[in-house]
Amino acid sequence: MIFSKKKNIVIFIAAFALLVFLYGIGVLKPVENLLTRILNPVLKQFYIIGTDIKNIYEEQTSKYDLTKVVNELREEVMALSGENAKLKTVVRENDILREHLGFLERNELKYVMSNVISKEDILNVGGQTEVIIIDKGEQNGIRRGLSAVNSQGVIIGKVAEAKERVAKIYLASSDKCKLAVTILGDDDTSGIAQGSLGLVIKMDFIPQIKNLNINDIVVSSGLEKDIPRGLVVGKISEVRKESNKLWQSAIIEPMLDMDELIIVSVIIP
Amino acid sequence: MYLKILNQIIFFSLITLIQIGFVGALPVWFSEFNLVLLILVFFLGFNKLKTALFWGAGMGIVYDLYSFAPSGAYTISMVITIFLAYFLMENFLTNRSLYSFLVLASFTFFCFEFFSYAIINISSLALNREFLFIFNKSFFLHKMYGLFLNLFLMSIFLYLFNFFSFRFKPVFLKKKKIIAAK
Structure with a gap:
C-alpha cells in the first residue's frame, strides 16, 4: 500500500513536470489562448464587482x-x-x-480598446496598485513600450509585456514606468517622468534655468519611439529646486484615479 | 467520474478567477485575502491530499495564465507548498483542532510566498529581467497584516463549518466532573 502511494506520487510529479516543461517551451500556447479567451469575460466581471465595492468603501470612508x-x-x-x-x-x-x-x-491615432481584468498583485509587493492586466495582447497588435490612455486621452501607463491575449501595463505612478515628457506650451522644457511609490509621478532632469509653475500641464514629448506627442500625463503639484544642483525636479499629480480604471486604450503607432 | 472531474475544474477555475479579479480589486488590506490557499488548507486538514494536489495544480495553472512570471512559477510553488504542508500535518499536527489549522494555514501562506518569490527572482536573475525587491519594512508589514487577516477569516470559516458539522476537536479540552456514587 505504501509502495502504491509512493508510485502515485511519482507518477503525479512526473506528469506535473512534463506539463510545466511543455508549458514553458510554448507547446501548450494554443490551449493557453483558448483558456484565456474563455476565462477573460468572467474575470472582467469579477474585477468590476470588486472595483465597485472598493469605490463604495472609499466613498464612505473619504473625509x-x-x-x-x-x-x-x-x-x-x-x-x-x-x-x-x-x-x-x-x-x-x-x-x-x-x-x-x-x-x-x-492620421488619426490608432488604438485598441481593452478591459482591465486584474491588478497583478498576486504577490502584492507594495500594496499600491502599480500594474494592471488587460484582456488584449499581441493578437491585437499590442507590444512592449506602447502607451495606454483612458477615455479622455490621459496617459495611464506603458505596456510592459504582452502575451497572445493579455498584456501587462505599468501605471504611470509605478517606478518601473518612465515617460519622456514636456510642459504644455513650453516645448523646450523636457524631462523624464517616473512614477514614485505608486502614488505620484516625479519629473527629473529639468534644467535649472527653466521656470516651472504649479498646475502646469505635463504631456508626452513625442521623443519616445512608440508614444505620440501631446498625451496628458498630469499637472505639476510641487517644484523642487536647489541652487547647488544641476537639475530641478517636479512632482506631477496624475489627473485621474488609477484605481478606478475599467477600460483603457492602447495607442498603436 | 468525468463529470465530477469537470465540475471540480469549473469550480476551482471560478475560485481562482475570483481571487485574481474580485479579491485583487478590493480595497486596502482585503486584497491580501488568499481564498485559494485557505481552500487548500481545508482539503489538507481533512486528509484529502489527492484533491488538494489536483486543485492546487489546477489553480496554479489558472494563476499562471494571467501572470507574467516565468511559466509555471505559481503552479510549482503551489504543489511544493501542498507537499510540505501535508508533511507538517502528518508528522506534527495530528488533531483537527483550530490551532492546528491556524498553524497549517500560516505555514502554507509562508511557503507559498517564499517559493513564489524565490522562483520568480531566481529566474529573473537568470533571464536578466526585473527583480522583485522585497527587503523593506513596508513589504513585511503588508504581509504580516495579510497573514493576520487570513488567519482571522480562516477561524471564522472553521467555526461556521464546525457549527454545521462536528468534525473538529474543541480548542480547549473540557473537564468532566465525576461524582463518585455513595
Whole structure:
C-alpha cells in the first residue's frame, strides 16, 4: 500500500513536470489562448464587482470636504474656459496654415480598446496598485513600450509585456514606468517622468534655468519611439529646486484615479 | 467520474478567477485575502491530499495564465507548498483542532510566498529581467497584516463549518466532573 502511494506520487510529479516543461517551451500556447479567451469575460466581471465595492468603501470612508473641492473646481473651470477660447483660435489658425502649406492630413491615432481584468498583485509587493492586466495582447497588435490612455486621452501607463491575449501595463505612478515628457506650451522644457511609490509621478532632469509653475500641464514629448506627442500625463503639484544642483525636479499629480480604471486604450503607432 | 472531474475544474477555475479579479480589486488590506490557499488548507486538514494536489495544480495553472512570471512559477510553488504542508500535518499536527489549522494555514501562506518569490527572482536573475525587491519594512508589514487577516477569516470559516458539522476537536479540552456514587 505504501509502495502504491509512493508510485502515485511519482507518477503525479512526473506528469506535473512534463506539463510545466511543455508549458514553458510554448507547446501548450494554443490551449493557453483558448483558456484565456474563455476565462477573460468572467474575470472582467469579477474585477468590476470588486472595483465597485472598493469605490463604495472609499466613498464612505473619504473625509474630503466636498464643498471646498467643488468651489476649487469651479474656479479652475472658469480659468480653463478662458484658456480654451484662446486655444480654439490657435487651432483655427493652425488649420488654415496647414491648408496653405499643403501638409498631408495627419492620421488619426490608432488604438485598441481593452478591459482591465486584474491588478497583478498576486504577490502584492507594495500594496499600491502599480500594474494592471488587460484582456488584449499581441493578437491585437499590442507590444512592449506602447502607451495606454483612458477615455479622455490621459496617459495611464506603458505596456510592459504582452502575451497572445493579455498584456501587462505599468501605471504611470509605478517606478518601473518612465515617460519622456514636456510642459504644455513650453516645448523646450523636457524631462523624464517616473512614477514614485505608486502614488505620484516625479519629473527629473529639468534644467535649472527653466521656470516651472504649479498646475502646469505635463504631456508626452513625442521623443519616445512608440508614444505620440501631446498625451496628458498630469499637472505639476510641487517644484523642487536647489541652487547647488544641476537639475530641478517636479512632482506631477496624475489627473485621474488609477484605481478606478475599467477600460483603457492602447495607442498603436 | 468525468463529470465530477469537470465540475471540480469549473469550480476551482471560478475560485481562482475570483481571487485574481474580485479579491485583487478590493480595497486596502482585503486584497491580501488568499481564498485559494485557505481552500487548500481545508482539503489538507481533512486528509484529502489527492484533491488538494489536483486543485492546487489546477489553480496554479489558472494563476499562471494571467501572470507574467516565468511559466509555471505559481503552479510549482503551489504543489511544493501542498507537499510540505501535508508533511507538517502528518508528522506534527495530528488533531483537527483550530490551532492546528491556524498553524497549517500560516505555514502554507509562508511557503507559498517564499517559493513564489524565490522562483520568480531566481529566474529573473537568470533571464536578466526585473527583480522583485522585497527587503523593506513596508513589504513585511503588508504581509504580516495579510497573514493576520487570513488567519482571522480562516477561524471564522472553521467555526461556521464546525457549527454545521462536528468534525473538529474543541480548542480547549473540557473537564468532566465525576461524582463518585455513595
